[in-house]
Amino acid sequence: MLHSLSGRAESTMQARLLTELRDHGPLSRTDLGDRLGVSRTTIGVEVARLADMGLAREAGPAQSRGGRRSTMVDLADDVRFAGIAIGATGISVGITDGRLEVLETEQLPCDIRRGPEEVLGTALERVRRLLDKLGIERPMGVGCGVPGPVDFWRGVSVAPPLMPGWDGYPVRDTVARELGCPAVLDNDVNVMAMGEQHAGVARQARDLLFVKIGTGIGCGIVVDGQLYRGANGCAGDIGHIQVTPDGVQCACGNHGCLEALAGGAALARNATDAALDGRSAVLAELLDEHGTLGAEALGVAVSRGDPAASVLLRECGQRVGQVIAGLVSFFNPGMIVIGGRVSLLGHALLAEIRGTVYQRSLPLATGSLPIVLSELPHCGGVIGAARLVSAEVFAPSSASA
Amino acid sequence: MLHSLSGRAESTMQARLLTELRDHGPLSRTDLGDRLGVSRTTIGVEVARLADMGLAREAGPAQSRGGRRSTMVDLADDVRFAGIAIGATGISVGITDGRLEVLETEQLPCDIRRGPEEVLGTALERVRRLLDKLGIERPMGVGCGVPGPVDFWRGVSVAPPLMPGWDGYPVRDTVARELGCPAVLDNDVNVMAMGEQHAGVARQARDLLFVKIGTGIGCGIVVDGQLYRGANGCAGDIGHIQVTPDGVQCACGNHGCLEALAGGAALARNATDAALDGRSAVLAELLDEHGTLGAEALGVAVSRGDPAASVLLRECGQRVGQVIAGLVSFFNPGMIVIGGRVSLLGHALLAEIRGTVYQRSLPLATGSLPIVLSELPHCGGVIGAARLVSAEVFAPSSASA
Numbered sequence: 021m022l023h024s025l026s027g028r029a030e031s032t033m034q035a036r037l038l039t040e041l042r043d044h045g046p047l048s049r050t051d052l053g054d055r056l057g058v059s060r061t062t063i064g065v066e067v068a069r070l071a072d073m074g075l076a077r078e079a080g081p082a083q084s085r086g087g088r089r090s091t092m093v094d095l096a097d098d099v100r101f102a103g104i105a106i107g108a109t110g111i112s113v114g115i116t117d118g119r120l121e122v123l124e125t126e127q128l129p130c131d132i133r134r135g136p137e138e139v140l141g142t143a144l145e146r147v148r149r150l151l152d153k154l155g156i157e158r159p160m161g162v163g164c165g166v167p168g169p170v171d172f173w174r175g176v177s178v179a180p181p182l183m184p185g186w187d188g189y190p191v192r193d194t195v196a197r198e199l200g201c202p203a204v205l206d207n208d209v210n211v212m213a214m215g216e217q218h219a220g221v222a223r224q225a226r227d228l229l230f231v232k233i234g235t236g237i238g239c240g241i242v243v244d245g246q247l248y249r250g251a252n253g254c255a256g257d258i259g260h261i262q263v264t265p266d267g268v269q270c271a272c273g274n275h276g277c278l279e280a281l282a283g284g285a286a287l288a289r290n291a292t293d294a295a296l297d298g299r300s301a302v303l304a305e306l307l308d309e310h311g312t313l314g315a316e317a318l319g320v321a322v323s324r325g326d327p328a329a330s331v332l333l334r335e336c337g338q339r340v341g342q343v344i345a346g347l348v349s350f351f352n353p354g355m356i357v358i359g360g361r362v363s364l365l366g367h368a369l370l371a372e373i374r375g376t377v378y379q380r381s382l383p384l385a386t387g388s389l390p391i392v393l394s395e396l397p398h399c400g401g402v403i404g405a406a407r408l409v410s411a412e413v414f415a416p417s418s419a420s421a
Numbered sequence: 422m423l424h425s426l427s428g429r430a431e432s433t434m435q436a437r438l439l440t441e442l443r444d445h446g447p448l449s450r451t452d453l454g455d456r457l458g459v460s461r462t463t464i465g466v467e468v469a470r471l472a473d474m475g476l477a478r479e480a481g482p483a484q485s486r487g488g489r490r491s492t493m494v495d496l497a498d499d500v501r502f503a504g505i506a507i508g509a510t511g512i513s514v515g516i517t518d519g520r521l522e523v524l525e526t527e528q529l530p531c532d533i534r535r536g537p538e539e540v541l542g543t544a545l546e547r548v549r550r551l552l553d554k555l556g557i558e559r560p561m562g563v564g565c566g567v568p569g570p571v572d573f574w575r576g577v578s579v580a581p582p583l584m585p586g587w588d589g590y591p592v593r594d595t596v597a598r599e600l601g602c603p604a605v606l607d608n609d610v611n612v613m614a615m616g617e618q619h620a621g622v623a624r625q626a627r628d629l630l631f632v633k634i635g636t637g638i639g640c641g642i643v644v645d646g647q648l649y650r651g652a653n654g655c656a657g658d659i660g661h662i663q664v665t666p667d668g669v670q671c672a673c674g675n676h677g678c679l680e681a682l683a684g685g686a687a688l689a690r691n692a693t694d695a696a697l698d699g700r701s702a703v704l705a706e707l708l709d710e711h712g713t714l715g716a717e718a719l720g721v722a723v724s725r726g727d728p729a730a731s732v733l734l735r736e737c738g739q740r741v742g743q744v745i746a747g748l749v750s751f752f753n754p755g756m757i758v759i760g761g762r763v764s765l766l767g768h769a770l771l772a773e774i775r776g777t778v779y780q781r782s783l784p785l786a787t788g789s790l791p792i793v794l795s796e797l798p799h800c801g802g803v804i805g806a807a808r809l810v811s812a813e814v815f816a817p818s819s820a821s822a
Contacts, residue, residue, distance in 0.1 A: 169785060178785065227652050239751065243644055250753025251628050254785045261747040262781060272783060346662040346747055350640065352651025380663060380675060384570060384579070384655045 033058070035415035037066055038075060038095065042119055042410060043218075046094035048082035060090065067093050075099065075414075095119065101410055102151070102162040102199060104143045105211055105401025108132045108235040109361075111139070113146045114402035115154055120218055120410065124150040125399050132167060135185035136177075136194075144198050161202045161413040162195050163405025165211030167236060172253045175205045204408045208232070208401060209256060210247050212394070213240025215404030216357050220395040225355040229347060230394075231258070232360035233340060235284040239347070247408075258347070259283065263339050282339040284362055287315035290332050300328035319365040333365060337372025344373060344391075345380035352385045359394030366393070434459070436816035438467055439476060439496070443520055443811060444619075447495035449483035461491065468494050476500065476815075496520065502811055503552070503563040503600060505544045506612055506802025509533050509636040510762075512540070514547045515803035516555055521619055521811065525551040526800050533568060536586035537578075537595075545599050562603045562814040563596050564806030566612030568637060573654045576606045605809045609633070609802060610657060611648050613795070614641025616805030617758050621796040626756040630748060631795075632659070633761035634741060636685040640748070648809075659748070660684065664740050683740040685763055688716035691733050701729035720766040734766060738773025745774060745792075746781035753786045760795030767794070 033056065040047060040055050049067070053060045070076035079092040099118030105111070109132070114125035126146055130139055143164075151159065166186070169178040175192025177183065196203035213230035216222045222230070222242075230240035237259035241248040249255055259279030260272050267276025268286075280286055291313045295303035302321040307313050321329030344356060356377075358370060374391045394400060434457065441448060441456050450468070454461045471477035480493040500519030506512070510533070515526035527547055531540055544565075552560065567587070570579040576593025578584065597604035614631035617623045623631070623643075631641040638660035642649040650656055660680030661673050668677025669687075681687055692714045696704035703722040708714050722730030745757060757778075759771060775792045795801060 241751075243649060248644060250786070251755035251790075252753055252785055252788070254783070255751065255753035257750045257753070257783060257786065258747075260783055261750050262743065274781060342663065343747075346659075346744075347751060349658045349662050350642075350656065350748060350751070352653055352656035352658070354652035382655070382658060382661055382673060384653055385651070385658065387653070389652075 032415070033062075033066060034070065035411070037063070038070070038414040039411070041076065041093065041095045042414070045119065046079050046092045048090035048092050050082070050090040052093060063093070064091075071096070098156075100154075100156050100159045101406035101413075102147050102159040102201075103211075103402035103405035103409075104147060104162065104164040104195065105208060105405055106130070106132065106139060106143060106164070106166045107208055107361075107401075108167050111143050111146070112399060112402050113143055113150065114399055114406070115147070115150050115156065115159065116403065116406040118410075120403050120406050122399050122402060123154055125402055126150065127398055132183050132186075136189040136191065137185075140191065140194055140198075144195065147199065158200050161204075161406075161409035162199050163211065163407070163409035164191060164195050164203060164205050165208040165401050165405050166191060166205065167208045167234075169254050169257070170205055170207045172204075172206055172249060175203070177205075202409060202412055204405075204412050206247075206405075206408055207238065207256075209238035209240045210249070211240075211404040211408065212359055212396075212400045213242055213357075213404065214247060214407045215396055215400030215402070216359070216394055217242050217245065217404075218407050219403050220357070220400055221392050222355050222357050225353075227351075227353050228355040228357065229344075229351065229353045230357045230359060231340070231344065233282065233284070233336075233358065233362035234360035237279045237283050237340070237360075241351075258343055261343050261346075263342055278339060278343050282336045282362075284315045287318055287332065287336060287362065288313055291315070291317050291321070291329070294328045294332065300326050302326035303329060315362050315365070322365070322368055330368070333368055334372050336362070337369045338376050340369075341373040341376025342380065345377045348377055348381040348385050348389065353389070356389065356391045357394050358391065359397060359400065363393055364397065433816070434463075434467060435471065436812070438464070439471070439815040440812070442477065442494065442496045443815070446520065447480050447493045449491035449493055451483070451491040453494060464494070465492075472497070499557075501555075501557050501560045502807035502814075503548050503560040503602075504612075504803035504806035504810075505548065505563065505565040505596065506609060506806055507531070507533065507540060507544065507565070507567045508609055508762075508802075509568050512544050512547070513800060513803050514544055514551065515800055515807070516548070516551050516557065516560065517804065517807040519811075521804050521807050523800050523803060524555055526803055527551065528799055533584050533587075537590040537592065538586075541592065541595055541599075545596065548600065559601050562605075562807075562810035563600050564612065564808070564810035565592060565596050565604060565606050566609040566802050566806050567592060567606065568609045568635075570655055570658070571606055571608045573605075573607055573650060576604070578606075603810060603813055605806075605813050607648075607806075607809055608639065610639035610641045611650070612641075612805040612809065613760055613797075613801045614643055614758075614805065615648060615808045616797055616801030616803070617760070617795055618643050618646065618805075619808050620804050621758070621801055622793050623756050623758050626754075628752075628754050629756040629758065630745075630752065630754045631758045631760060632741070632745065634683065634685070634759065634763035635761035638680045638684050638741070638761075642752075659744055662744050662747075664743055679740060679744050683737045683763075685716045688719055688733065688737060688763065689714055692716070692718050692722070692730070695729045695733065701727050703727035704730060716763050716766070723766070723769055731769070734769055735773050737763070738770045739777050741770075742774040742777025743781065746778045749778055749782040749786050749790065754790070757790065757792045758795050759792065760798060760801065764794055765798065 049063045052063045079094040082090040095118035111130045177186040192203045192205040209232045228242045239256040239258045260277045264276040270277035270280035294300040295307040450464045480495040483491040496519035512531045578587040593604045593606040610633045629643045640657040640659045661678045665677040671678035671681035695701040696708040
């Protein structure tokens with residue numbers, strides 16, 4: 021009994037020490053002792069144990085702070101993580117070092133509707149290619165994000181409306197088996213939120229919301245630096261919050277959901293309507309040229325000074341802003357980061373979201389609230405996925421829970 | 422340096438040990454060791470130290486689990502906390518033991534608009550009377566809840582719209598000085614949420630929302646058993662979420678806020694309108710009888726079968742339900758507790774809230790989501806206030822932070 025308890029205490033110490041090295045390393049033994057509230061001797065014993073496990077190493081003498089000179093400690097050089105971020109229309113994969121800096125990354129288009137075997141097969145093949153290029157036999161862990169709801173604890177996708185074949189598919193166990201290492205699975209928005217908190221614009225924020233506007237609309241919730249998943253793991257599902265009671269019908273069956281009004285598919289449909297009914301000559305021209313219009317076409321048309329496209333973009337921003345205003349009143353976040361494909365429409369959209377939130381929420385909550393665009397539109401998901409699996413690798417006791 | 426760090430580690434251990442005794446005591450040394458992941462010897466040393474401080478005591482031999490018989494540990498008999506829960510129209514005060522069981526409590530009407538000196542004076546006088554009755558010279562701590570926003574860290578009310586004279590008033594330091602013990606101040610909704618989580622219907626829930634519908638409407642947010650306060654301490658301010666863009670103007674200046682449509686004042690106004698314009702004979706009779714109508718009149722009229730009152734009550738439930746549906750999609754709570762004066766209107770209101778939430782939110786989040794009435798309409802605030810100050814008393818290092 022006492023043995024297992026002491027094992028648990030060790031694991032917690034181990035996880036905290038490795039996390040400090042990941043986020044702030046290299047650090048001297050003295051610094052580590054101060055940060056963890058234990059003696060330099062305890063740190064020495066623990067580092068020796070982690071060195072045997074291939075996770076940490078000593079890295080030469082520290083600069084003197086007076087008294088006996090301390091020793092620097094760092095993560096082992098061969099700590100490497102893989103990240104796989106799957107979206108509705110594309111995949112990002114990457115390899116990071118122990119501090120989650122991206123060593124190699126690749127983006128490729130991919131239609132999620134092709135099913136888990138084909139999509140995961142493509143992603144895994146690209147990961148293997150990057151590992152080969154870096155001369156890595158096996159990563160220490162792989163994190164994976166997929167669009168739509170996920171049962172985090174079981175590691176499977178759950179009834180994703182846009183993803184035939186993915187319902188109940190054992191994504192986590194598949195990537196773990198294929199790469200021969202521990203794996204975690206989360207939804208794409210949570211993974212992006214973690215990336216932004218680790219390496220993006222939200223590095224200093226402890227409580228933040230990451231709002232993704234892509235084909236779907238979702239929200240990653242970070243409380244005190246950690247993901248908040250909710251009682252059933254489906255927190256952040258803001259795409260189905262009602263914006264107007266008499267709006268268009270959503271795929272979920274209800275009317276006036278945010279996603280049905282301001283998601284990528286809605287923007288594409290609205291742009292196409294404006295092209296066909298004569299409201300926008302620019303959109304009509306783009307439709308002629310390409311055969312179909314996506315949300316991106318709105319950005320092109322706005323940049324060419326098209327008034328109808330500006331109206332559509334403003335409406336999108338107002339709808340998103342209206343929902344975010346409610347979340348600000350409820351959650352009082354320290355920062356809001358806007359990401360996802362539609363966010364690439366940029367500052368015109370952001371200005372409209374900001375205007376609506378600042379007008380609708382109370383001054384105490386918005387007085388010092390930054391609402392900003394993602395700084396990591398391409399590799400945030402990879403970094404976040406790597407961060408989630410690093411926590412699992414650093415704390416083996418919770419991995420087996 | 423090492424001394425202070427070891428002091429911090431001791432304080433954490435002390436807080437965890439005392440919290441275990443508060444929530445699950447009395448416990449054997451062996452049980453305590455298992456729960457805290459330390460040896461029975463460490464527990465013995467720690468308990469001796471806490472006994473010297475007058476916080477814990479040994480309580481005889483434990484039942485044998487085989488092997489050496491363990492010793493029971495309990496909180497000291499004279500650990501007593503005071504709780505003061507101030508609402509817009511009434512005060513609850515009470516004294517609890519170390520396990521936060523209410524020993525004496527009293528409710529009295531009181532108008533918050535009479536200002537802090539008079540209201541706090543009344544509350545403190547009643548607390549002193551209860552202490553006298555129980556033969557207690559001084560409580561170990563006093564928790565206090567007030568309606569409207571609070572700066573938790575500074576212990577003052579902030580610009581409360583309904584409370585002239587309270588803005589910036591040093592409530593926490595006043596009650597601490599008057600009762601000669603540590604004090605904490607929070608808003609009434611947070612205090613009620615804590616009470617419900619500790620001793621009410623939400624005892625088993627780790628992530629929950631407590632929605633108070635009274636003169637104002639607010640929400641207490643509990644994440645992993647602890648209050649979530651947000652970046653500026655104003656999380657849960659859901660009364661100003663917009664329900665309809667063209668609704669009546671709210672005190673905050675915006676239109677269509679939940680509080681302006683479904684708060685106690687709105688219900689009273691709607692009931693009065695229905696009495697005056699001939700829609701409701703029952704409400705007209707009640708108005709004749711009492712001179713004015715409050716939200717309670719709706720409950721009376723509904724119980725007498727008045728159709729106009731039923732419509733008003735249903736509308737209120739739908740508006741509240743509409744906002745809660747959005748919060749469920751966002752926050753995926755494990756439970757929602759409805760409290761506050763308007764909740765005394767009971768099951769007709771609850772049924773309407775439930776219907777709206779279950780219809781509007783996705784099945785994954787509502788499948789196992791209880792939406793229930795508070796079990797502690799009268800002393801939840803007192804228990805919650807006592808719990809908040811107990812955490813402060815048990816962890817002196819955080820109190821001085």
